[in-house]
Amino acid sequence: MTSSSDNTSRANSAERVLITGAAGFLGSHLCDRFVKDGFQVVAMDNLITGDMRNIEHLLPLPNFTFVHQDVTEYIHVSGPLHHILHFASPASPIDYLKIPIQTLKVGSLGVHRCLGLAKAKGARITIASTSEIYGDPEVHPQHEEYWGHVNTVGPRGVYDEAKRFQEAITMAYHTFHGLETRIVRIFNTYGPRMRLNDGRVLPAFIGQALRGEPMTVFGDGSQTRSFCYVDDLVEGIVRLHFSDETRPVNVGNPDEITIAEFAEEILALTGSDVEVIRKPLPENDPKQRRPDISRAREVLGWEPKVSRSEGLKLTYEYFKGLSEEDLHRSEHKDFASYTTR
């Protein structure tokens, strides 16, 4: 982690934080950060998409406890709790196509449980929202006042609508119960501990390069994304959690690139000469995505620091270190066939 010395996070060993989705990509990096900052961390995950290997290095530590639990059930945490970060959710398009009901449940029932727990304990809660709030956006770049363009019944609807409900109920707990709430809208994020075969573009391309398989660009590759390195994202989340900002805040890297160009960057990074092939564009795949981070700059004094070339190198090192078994695990390989009509 790059920047845990920031003074907006408060090291206080008496304070306890619950992190849901703790064994996932973002959840595990948040666990690292809060452990490092001296908090007592209660990590919760039902391991439906999470992986214990992401947090096993934390298990021996006295200020870290793991609870194997589904947050959509009643959650009981004994003792005081000062902070909650609700990061449990399937988060790659292929995951929420495979497990749509669980995706809806964790964003609705799961957040309700977490808000109830926060209210009972007097804890401050940050919920993980998403750029998918904006759907296939007609406003570019996306600022927080934009209401979005979401197909409720499309393949992404289960994720997008769960997250939209999550924002609504979180704001209701804030206005009605006076709960201390924070809403972070997370844009595409990458880094070590992404699942190589979760279907998302970065692990897909790097995995294909490592296996010597053709690189699959969906559609004509002109759709854009803006990728944020995980350490920058974690810093933004921590700053938001300890700020007074109750409105949603975009946290992401505005450095935008087309997917076709991104494929070229991954070829150069990996030194691979695999063929780049085209596959059909999945239904409702957003044509463009780039965060307007003026609010984060203004209220959090935050902006990303890690360039894509630097972040990609760090991420590639991680993927290169994976076992042959991980590299060839075949979950989720054929992504486009799930979602094109």
Ligand code: UDP
């Ligand atoms: N994509 C691609 N090839 C792949 C996987 C994804 O071209 O093997 C595209 C996908 O269609 C989308 C972009 O890459 O336009 C980002 O997809 P991802 O699943 O990473 O996340 P999204 O931003 O769509 O939620």
